[in-house]
Amino acid sequence: MTEELLRRTFELRGRDFENAGEKSTEVTSILKELDIDPDVILRVGVVTFEAEMNVVMYADKAILSFILTDDEIAIEVADQGPGIPNIELAMQPGYSTASDEMREMGFGYGMGLPNIKKNSDEFFLESQVGKGTKVYCMIRLNSNG
Amino acid sequence: MAELTHGFKIDREKCKGCLACMRVCPTHAIRVKDGKARYKPDHCIDCGVCLTACPWNSIGATTWSVEDLSRFKFKVAVPCPVLFGQFPTGITPANIVDGLLTLGFDAVWDYSVEIDLVARAIQEYVEKWKGATPLISISCPVVVRLVQVSYPRMADQLIPIQLPREIAGREVKRRYSADLGLNRDDIAAIYITPCQAKTISILQPAEGAVSHLDGTLGITDVYNAVLAYASLQKDETSKSGHRPIIRNSTFLRLHASEGLGHLLPVHRYLRVTGLANTIHVFNDIEKGKLRNVDFLEAYSCWSGCSGGNLTVANVYVTRSKFHSLARNLPEMDAETQTEVERRYSIEDFTLDAPIRPRPIKGRTAGTLKEKVQMVQLAESTLAGLPGLNCGLCGAPTCKELARDVSIGEAAKQDCILLSKNRLQELQRTYLRETE
Numbered sequence: 361m362t363e364e365l366l367r368r369t370f371e372l373r374g375r376d377f378e379n380a381g382e383k384s385t386e387v388t389s390i391l392k393e394l395d396i397d398p399d400v401i402l403r404v405g406v407v408t409f410e411a412e413m414n415v416v417m418y419a420d421k422a423i424l425s426f427i428l429t430d431d432e433i434a435i436e437v438a439d440q441g442p443g444i445p446n447i448e449l450a451m452q453p454g455y456s457t458a459s460d461e462m463r464e465m466g467f468g469y470g471m472g473l474p475n476i477k478k479n480s481d482e483f484f485l486e487s488q489v490g491k492g493t494k495v496y497c498m499i500r501l502n503s504n505g
Numbered sequence: 506m507a508e509l510t511h512g513f514k515i516d517r518e519k520c521k522g523c524l525a526c527m528r529v530c531p532t533h534a535i536r537v538k539d540g541k542a543r544y545k546p547d548h549c550i551d552c553g554v555c556l557t558a559c560p561w562n563s564i565g566a567t568t569w570s571v572e573d574l575s576r577f578k579f580k581v582a583v584p585c586p587v588l589f590g591q592f593p594t595g596i597t598p599a600n601i602v603d604g605l606l607t608l609g610f611d612a613v614w615d616y617s618v619e620i621d622l623v624a625r626a627i628q629e630y631v632e633k634w635k636g637a638t639p640l641i642s643i644s645c646p647v648v649v650r651l652v653q654v655s656y657p658r659m660a661d662q663l664i665p666i667q668l669p670r671e672i673a674g675r676e677v678k679r680r681y682s683a684d685l686g687l688n689r690d691d692i693a694a695i696y697i698t699p700c701q702a703k704t705i706s707i708l709q710p711a712e713g714a715v716s717h718l719d720g721t722l723g724i725t726d727v728y729n730a731v732l733a734y735a736s737l738q739k740d741e742t743s744k745s746g747h748r749p750i751i752r753n754s755t756f757l758r759l760h761a762s763e764g765l766g767h768l769l770p771v772h773r774y775l776r777v778t779g780l781a782n783t784i785h786v787f788n789d790i791e792k793g794k795l796r797n798v799d800f801l802e803a804y805s806c807w808s809g810c811s812g813g814n815l816t817v818a819n820v821y822v823t824r825s826k827f828h829s830l831a832r833n834l835p836e837m838d839a840e841t842q843t844e845v846e847r848r849y850s851i852e853d854f855t856l857d858a859p860i861r862p863r864p865i866k867g868r869t870a871g872t873l874k875e876k877v878q879m880v881q882l883a884e885s886t887l888a889g890l891p892g893l894n895c896g897l898c899g900a901p902t903c904k905e906l907a908r909d910v911s912i913g914e915a916a917k918q919d920c921i922l923l924s925k926n927r928l929q930e931l932q933r934t935y936l937r938e939t940e
């Protein structure tokens with residue numbers, strides 16, 4: 361039986377490049393404190409950071425929820441924003457609508473969503489054009505986690 | 506997991522419990538209990554900031570002295586390039602070498618060949634690497650410790666190639682034992698170091714690794730003697746006939762400001778200096794925010810090794826001196842080039858053992874649920890603390906006290922605002938003399 365041990369929610373703001381990445385750092389520092397397996401922390405870090413960056417780059421605002429149970433970690437990022445018209449296309453590695461400025465900063469390689477999926481044990485993406493996007497990821501704790 | 510060894514010790518007699526070291530420690534590794542400072546060994550990265558901050562001279566470091574040299578039959582100085590930028594204009598590298606010889610050394614080793622060898626080995630390693638980037642140089646021992654302790658999952662990114670000074674130590678022993686028919690143990694390779702951290706890495710290498718160097722002398726230890734000698738010889742060429750040292754500018758450029766970057770032209774390179782800046786960049790790496798960099802060199806000192814805590818001269822003067830020395834030298838000379846070609850194919854440059862992480866002991870005991878409860882206890886404790894970070898509880902910040910409370914190493918009542926007893930206790934400890 362899985363028991364919820366810890367839940368945290370964070371607000372994210374679009375276009376806030378200044379603070380981009382802070383919430384994912386908060387999540388990973390909690391996991392470090394808990395002596396979670398470094399590989400798991402790495403995957404959670406990639407997933408939350410990429411999801412957070414997508415909010416910063418494309419959406420208006422979002423809620424990031426982090427839920428720890430005794431055998432898994434779930435991350436959900438639900439944003440209010442333009443939504444993704446063609447999910448299949450957005451999921452393709454290399455597909456990006458990032459601006460030149462974003463590319464200058466080292467983003468916009470179209471690798472965020474594919475990386476999120478690759479690092480998750482379960483992954484869902486829901487989006488409604490004009491309303492927003494919801495990314496859900498689950499990462500299992502290793503037996504020694 | 507073996508215990509971490511540390512190069513610093515606090516003398517309890519001299520320590521006044523003044524909190525100076527605790528406040529400056531970048532990794533929050535110091536606590537003050539009963540009026541005395543002490544280390545949390547798993548947090549310490551041997552940076553030496555505490556030693557510099559202590560007004561009572563109560564922090565000592567692992568050292569080695571000129572007297573220790575007498576144990577060896579043949580003594581070779583292996584000076585860090587920084588040494589050559591320390592002296593006033595007019596004192597040439599040849600004068601400095603002669604000064605070292607009068608101090609009791611039998612030879613002085615110029616490790617430009619080793620710098621080039623190592624640069625090549627790194628280049629090859631970087632090219633073949635398929636893992637996470639950037640790869641991180643192990644040149645600064647404080648940075649290595651920082652990764653091991655605070656960024657354990659980046660430990661794989663530390664480049665497992667020996668340092669030029671270590672390869673030099675190995676070659677010194679090989680060369681002179683062959684040439685002079687001596688036992689390797691009779692030959693000492695002594696590094697002339699710009700900082701305490703390198704001494705520690707040589708005398709107490711991390712994780713039981715073995716150093717090829719036998720000891721160190723700080724630049725501060727040799728400076729006066731070399732200066733006194735060299736001042737008499739000013740502008741004259743070598744008296745000793747020791748072979749010319751520093752034949753190319755590579756040796757000087759290593760620490761002038763360029764690190765190894767100029768030797769690795771094809772790679773995307775980043776150089777960071779200062780511990781706070783390094784921590785900032787490492788946080789970005791950890792998040793995945795730093796992209797487009799293959800090779801990173803980070804130095805704990807903001808001015809790189811030329812500003813190490815055992816140097817004498819002003820950093821800017823040192824740089825200007827390097828600049829004028831380097832101007833008259835070719836980037837590479839034929840002799841060095843030939844030696845590099847000859848040795849590269851026959852020597853191995855990899856570290857004996859990879860550098861492993863040394864994460865801070867967290868809440869190791871207990872189930873995940875218990876650990877979560879501890880984290881929650883830290884959070885609720887913090888909420889009840891004043892947030893003044895005054896340090897009078899003996900922890901550097903309220904957050905650190907809360908964390909200590911959650912792991913049972915402190916009590917909430919250590920906060921002076923929460924307990925009258927604590928105030929009285931502090932009065933007893935700190936006002937004792939005036940009573």
Ligand SMILES: Nc1ncnc2c1ncn2[C@@H]1O[C@H](COP(=O)(O)OP(=O)(O)OP(=O)(O)O)[C@@H](O)[C@H]1O
Pocket residue numbers: 410414415417418419439441442443444450451455456457458466467468469470471472473474493
């Ligand atoms: N939350 C979102 N809201 C609206 N559009 C999004 C959102 N997330 C992704 N997209 C769209 O999907 C595309 C692909 O996203 P993905 O994260 O894979 O790459 P990227 O952000 O363009 O580049 P990278 O993540 O490599 O920096 C984006 O360019 C954008 O058009």
Ligand SMILES: [Mg+2]
Pocket residue numbers: 410413414468471472473
């Ligand atoms: Mg993205």
